[in-house]
Amino acid sequence: MLLAVDIGNSNITLGWFQDGRLLQRRRAVTAPGATSRELEALLDELLARDGLALTDMSGIVLASVVPSLTGVLTEIAERRARPLLIASARMMPIEVRVDQPESVGADRLVNVLAAGRLHGTPAVVADVGTATTVDAVGRDGAFVGGAIAPGLDLGLEALTSRTAQLPRIDLVPPDRAIGRDTVSAMQSGTIFGYQALVSGLIGKIRVELALSCGVPPNTVRTILTGGLSAAPWASAIEGVQIIDPDLTLKGLALLHAAVGDGGSAGAPSS
Numbered sequence: 001m002l003l004a005v006d007i008g009n010s011n012i013t014l015g016w017f018q019d020g021r022l023l024q025r026r027r028a029v030t031a032p033g034a035t036s037r038e039l040e041a042l043l044d045e046l047l048a049r050d051g052l053a054l055t056d057m058s059g060i061v062l063a064s065v066v067p068s069l070t071g072v073l074t075e076i077a078e079r080r081a082r083p084l085l086i087a088s089a090r091m092m093p094i095e096v097r098v099d100q101p102e103s104v105g106a107d108r109l110v111n112v113l114a115a116g117r118l119h120g121t122p123a124v125v126a127d128v129g130t131a132t133t134v135d136a137v138g139r140d141g142a143f144v145g146g147a148i149a150p151g152l153d154l155g156l157e158a159l160t161s162r163t164a165q166l167p168r169i170d171l172v173p174p175d176r177a178i179g180r181d182t183v184s185a186m187q188s189g190t191i192f193g194y195q196a197l198v199s200g201l202i203g204k205i206r207v208e209l210a211l212s213c214g215v216p217p218n219t220v221r222t223i224l225t226g227g228l229s230a231a232p233w234a235s236a237i238e239g240v241q242i243i244d245p246d247l248t249l250k251g252l253a254l255l256h257a258a259v260g261d262g263g264s265a266g267a268p269s270s
Contacts, residue, residue: 093259
């Protein structure tokens, strides 16, 4: 059994795979200052909810954008004698065709790996989380660049914290774009505005990618993933063909199968 760990700025997501199948996914809030004992206790707690323990895992594969927790998980893996594979540009079984490959977030790279292997190429992957990334997958499965923008929650937090009179709101899509009070106006601007941001980036990147690949834009696959991809309003983002909230975890399992010891976890199917 393989434990895939995705450490993001807001959440830590765990998934365990057996015979290429994602058995369960668990999520907790990221604590960047957590000690190895604290993170170990969190992992034990999340696994125990399904009657599992770290000793049941043949290996761990990690994508992290929080360097402090990368080191902490490395300590845990060593202490618990679990093989650990850390995703990075240098070990990807795909080309990273940008000016500074080592600066690309590991989560973006495993997303591209999973998109190409599971959904086909060329493709555009939009990951909607703390940050919004929209990345291009070349015809040969290579990572060829993308765009980064603030995430929906980040933008809303900035709006409410940097203004004197705007309240915190629930992210419920309003019935119309023209708000008739402050709350509905903020819901319109936040949700409809964010949908437009993501769909606009997808559209522009799809056209550029199609041109570089010599294919019609409508043949470029578009995949939505990330913590917000399961929200009801996410399905209304124009241009999205596939919603796969577990794309990052699947990409980690694919990476492990390709360059790790593989074990019995196998490579995931779509």
